[in-house]
Amino acid sequence: MKKSREREPEQVEFRIHYEFDGNLPVEKFFMATDPHGALKALAHSLVKPLTTEVMSEAQIESFTNAFANPHDPFPPSPEMIPVPEEIEDMEFPEEQEEEQAVEASPAEQTVSEQPIEQAPHDPFMDSDFPAEGSPVPEPAEEENLFSGPPKEKKPSPAEEHARKKAERDQQISEANAENQRRHAVYESLVGKSRQLLGELSGRLSILDFERFNRWADRWDALSYPLAREEDEAFLQD
Incomplete structure (x- = not known):
């Protein structure tokens, strides 16, 4: 079975009879689809006579919405980004490299303390060994072919804490900056809308606000601003 398509809201004709700046009625x-849409269209047509400032689409949308919905002119404040909790500073003991002295064992000390008897001089050993008192050459160091890669030094607790704290501070800074930007944009829109509404209230006078009833072929009068009961009824339709 085919799903039934939802009917789009029906367009209705509205007539607004008004005066602007004391000139002849227009x-x-x-x-x-509803009176709010007609009032928004009227407010949009009055933007240029109100101000020479170039307004953004967001500013125009905010102003026209406020004009068409006097009972609830402005949207709620924007949702803010949750700010992470700050990581507190911590004190860590300073790391000291302890020099471990290797003490000789008692057996080694006993051996080293015993006098060494000198062997009789052997003339045939002179060519193979250096003379007495001459420096003994150190044996060449053999390369360890099986040694693994050098171990990476793990960061100390203090370094790890400092790294995490720096990352958290950056997150807090970015969240605060974004929240300030959202709040500034919202205040700018609301402030501009209030300014234009204040100017419009002293220059605009709506004489008649009507909606055409095509079933009865007549114009039905509406109030401006809409009474709260009328406003709620139109929103429920």
Whole structure:
């Protein structure tokens, strides 16, 4: 079975009769799904007469929404990024390299203390061994072919703590910067909307606000601002 398609909201014709800056009354017609859409369209058409400043789409959207919804003009504050908890400083004992002195065993000390008897001089050994008192050459060091790669030095607890704290501080800084940016954008939008609404309230006067009832072929009067009961009824439709 084919799924039934949801019907799109029906467009309705609205008529707004108003005065601006005390000039002759003007009558405009707007197609919208509800009165809020018609009021937003009217507010959008009045942006240029209100200000010469170039406004962004977000600023225009915020202003028109506030004008069309006087009972709830502004959205809630933006959600902020959770800021991680700061890692506290910790004190670690200083690492000291302990020099371990290798003490000779008692047997070695006994051997070293005993006098060494000198053997009789052998003339045939002179050519093979150096003369008495001359320096003895050190044996060549043999390369250990089976030695593994050098072990990596593990960071100390103090170094590891400092690394984690630096990473956490960076995360906290980035979260705070993003939250400040979101708050600044929100305050800018709300502040600009309030400024334009204040200017518009002294220059605009809505004389008639009507919706065309095509079933009865007549214009039905609406109030501006919409009464809260009317507002809730339109939102439920």
